[in-house]
Amino acid sequence: xxxxxxxxxxxxxxxxxxxxxxxxxxxxxxxxxxxxxxxxxxxxxxxxxxxxxxxxxxxxxxxxxxxxxxxxxxxxxxxxxxxxxxxxxxxxxxxxxxxxxxxxxxxxxxxxxxxxxxxxxxxxxxxxxxxxxxxxxxxxxxxxxxxxxxxxxxxxxxxxxxxxxxxxxxxxxxxxxxxxxxxxxxxxxxxxxxxxxxxxxxxxxxxxxxxxxxxxxxxxxxxxxxxxxxxxxxxxxxxxxxxxxxxxxxxxxxxxxxxxxxxxxxxxxxxxxxxxxxxxxxxxxxxxxxxxxxxxxxxxxxxxxxxxxxxxxxxxxxxxxxxxxxxxxxxxxxxxxxxxxxxxxxxxxxxxxxxxxxxxxxxxxxxxxxxxxxxxxxxxxxxxxxxxxxxxxxxxxxxxxxxxxxxxxxxxxxxxxxxxxxxxxxxxxxxxxxxxxxxxxxxxxxxxxxxxxxxxxxxxxxxxxxxxxxxxxxxxxxxxxxxxxxxxxxxxxxxxxxxxxxxxxxxxxxxxx
Amino acid sequence: xxxxxxxxxxxxxxxxxxxxxxxxxxxxxxxxxxxxxxxxxxxxxxxxxxxxxxxxxxxxxxxxxxxxxxxxxxxxxxxxxxxxxxxxxxxxxxxxxxxxxxxxxxxxxxxxxxxxxxxxxxxxxxxxxxxxxx
Numbered sequence: 001x002x003x004x005x006x007x008x009x010x011x012x013x014x015x016x017x018x019x020x021x022x023x024x025x026x027x028x029x030x031x032x033x034x035x036x037x038x039x040x041x042x043x044x045x046x047x048x049x050x051x052x053x054x055x056x057x058x059x060x061x062x063x064x065x066x067x068x069x070x071x072x073x074x075x076x077x078x079x080x081x082x083x084x085x086x087x088x089x090x091x092x093x094x095x096x097x098x099x100x101x102x103x104x105x106x107x108x109x110x111x112x113x114x115x116x117x118x119x120x121x122x123x124x125x126x127x128x129x130x131x132x133x134x135x136x137x138x139x140x141x142x143x144x145x146x147x148x149x150x151x152x153x154x155x156x157x158x159x160x161x162x163x164x165x166x167x168x169x170x171x172x173x174x175x176x177x178x179x180x181x182x183x184x185x186x187x188x189x190x191x192x193x194x195x196x197x198x199x200x201x202x203x204x205x206x207x208x209x210x211x212x213x214x215x216x217x218x219x220x221x222x223x224x225x226x227x228x229x230x231x232x233x234x235x236x237x238x239x240x241x242x243x244x245x246x247x248x249x250x251x252x253x254x255x256x257x258x259x260x261x262x263x264x265x266x267x268x269x270x271x272x273x274x275x276x277x278x279x280x281x282x283x284x285x286x287x288x289x290x291x292x293x294x295x296x297x298x299x300x301x302x303x304x305x306x307x308x309x310x311x312x313x314x315x316x317x318x319x320x321x322x323x324x325x326x327x328x329x330x331x332x333x334x335x336x337x338x339x340x341x342x343x344x345x346x347x348x349x350x351x352x353x354x355x356x357x358x359x360x361x362x363x364x365x366x367x368x369x370x371x372x373x374x375x376x377x378x379x380x381x382x383x384x385x386x387x388x389x390x391x392x393x394x395x396x397x398x399x400x401x402x403x404x405x406x407x408x409x410x411x412x413x414x415x416x417x418x419x420x421x422x423x424x425x426x427x428x429x430x431x432x433x434x435x436x437x438x439x440x441x442x443x444x445x446x447x448x449x450x451x452x453x454x455x456x457x458x459x460x461x462x463x464x465x466x467x468x469x470x471x472x473x474x475x476x477x478x479x480x481x482x483x484x485x486x487x488x489x490x491x492x493x494x495x496x497x498x499x500x501x502x503x504x505x506x507x508x509x510x511x512x513x
Numbered sequence: 514x515x516x517x518x519x520x521x522x523x524x525x526x527x528x529x530x531x532x533x534x535x536x537x538x539x540x541x542x543x544x545x546x547x548x549x550x551x552x553x554x555x556x557x558x559x560x561x562x563x564x565x566x567x568x569x570x571x572x573x574x575x576x577x578x579x580x581x582x583x584x585x586x587x588x589x590x591x592x593x594x595x596x597x598x599x600x601x602x603x604x605x606x607x608x609x610x611x612x613x614x615x616x617x618x619x620x621x622x623x624x625x626x627x628x629x630x631x632x633x634x635x636x637x638x639x640x641x642x643x644x645x646x647x
Contacts, residue, residue, distance in 0.1 A: 086621060086624060088621070088624060088625055088628060089624065089628070092628050096633065139570070139572065140569070140570040
């Protein structure tokens with residue numbers, strides 16, 4: 001398929017890039033160049049290689065949708081028939097050129113894009129413009145092609161306890177906006193809200209100039225600028241309905257859902273926003289790496305705090321993730337496995353978090369920082385994540401996601417900061433969600449988590465801090481005390497035990513029987 | 514299947530259309546289906562895959578009205594009666610509601626057949642610019 005001139009051009013480009021890469025001290029070609037044509041924002045980075053990616057990143061994720069299910073509907077309706085081409089024609093043409101069409105959504109963004117051979121950029125720029133502005137929303141296409149897929153997706157969601165628990169934790173944490181489930185969690189959207197006209201209205205908002213940005217990877221910036229200028233001229237300049245969502249507020253609480261298919265347990269704490277957002281805290285991702293759970297080494301549980309805590313339950317899946325959004329974030333610790341395993345481990349997980357709030361060993365901290373930096377850079381280097389982060393950054397703040405800055409801010413994290421953030425998390429109201437066998441799965445209060453108001457802790461701390469130095473130290477020691485007990489046997493005092501721990505152990509034993 | 518028609522030929526020529534319009538009005542009034550409350554598109558034979566697909570794409574309201582008209586006409590036919598004159602289909606109401614959908618389905622089908630029988634030729638190197646392939 002490649003002609004000689006194309007190969008020649010690609011070779012020349014990659015040679016030029018290599019020279020540039022050698023001359024620049026840092027990873028220069030990872031920087032995004034930004035631009036604007038007809039009010040449409042776009043960014044690109046020209047990574048050497050024969051394959052390019054182009055995507056529309058629209059601020060139309062589940063957070064911004066005006067009615068439930070619209071984001072999912074729009075995602076599934078991408079690349080269906082337009083004014084100029086039919087669905088089949090789009091499929092066949094992109095197959096002939098050798099490409100991959102993709103559309104997916106996250107809580108904040110809807111990404112519609114394609115991967116293709118470098119030379120086919122004009123075709124795909126035109127195709128994306130057509131998808132954005134000329135899609136024909138027809139009822140029979142909805143009925144025949146879109147809704148059946150959504151129904152299957154809904155069924156799949158209902159069978160997956162971990163996904164349910166994660167979405168429920170988001171709901172508990174943020175209520176509306178970011179708390180809206182990522183997938184259809186009931187059939188109401190299909191029966192009540194999803195129609196061709198509602199979808200057409202939402203598309204007119206999602207694909208208006210202020211709501212989306214175009215991001216290219218492995219495409220020449222000048223070329224992209226030219227084609228965006230040509231094809232995206234008649235995009236509506238104002239959204240039909242402004243896709244605004246208020247500043248996210250964290251609530252927290254607990255939700256328990258009975259389910260027969262599996263057991264999942266999710267603990268969530270307020271986290272960090274994206275690097276381009278307002279409340280960016282790089283220490284959260286270091287804390288996530290420190291807690292960990294999933295090993296990066298094959299056949300070994302790894303050295304992270306949570307993998308140590310879950311040593312007795314090797315068949316349980318446990319992972320910590322720092323999920324970042326434009327103006328808020330959520331640190332989630334997910335557990336998935338047998339109910340008794342979850343029961344016995346959940347308390348230890350909270351203990352691990354408390355131990356971080358007390359202090360971290362230097363070595364552990366260094367390991368976690370290195371891992372967090374690696375993960376962040378690896379994530380940002382991959383085109384998929386970089387495209388979404390850059391697009392969202394452009395739409396919301398006119399800033400592209402620059403991988404070098406992120407690495408720099410990660411270097412500035414200190415042990416003190418991680419300790420502080422862990423302490424804040426424990427003082428805040430946690431979001432806890434349990435899906436599965438509710439008889440065995442623990443309540444948040446049983447594993448020693450704060451689910452009542454932060455007020456008490458804050459008030460107590462303020463009072464203590466206002467004391468004089470010597471009294472304050474005494475009082476603060478008292479604040480960190482928790483319930484301990486010792487069993488007296490044969491007239492002798494037994495070992496001092498934490499009440500929460502002993503309680504968990506007893507319950508786990510009971511559940512196992 | 515749709516029926517053969519001269520209509521596109523005639524509508525393209527306004528002078529011919531002026532001549533033909535009264536004739537067509539007279540013809541359709543005398544065809545008799547309007548006196549049973551039917552529309553021209555109700556007479557398209559249903560026993561065809563294309564028409565079946567097109568019928569599924571009617572909006573719920575149109576599909577309901579179509580069934581209603583047919584049952585009413587069937588009832589009239591059994592009773593050997595015509596509808597009262599104020600219930601006859603007016604020529605303004607006798608618009609093609611099914612025909613455009615059938616045409617669309619046909620176009621889809623022909624496109625699919627065309628693409629299915631397409632022969633792919635490899636691009637000749639260095640002759641044409643690389644992006645001229647599609």
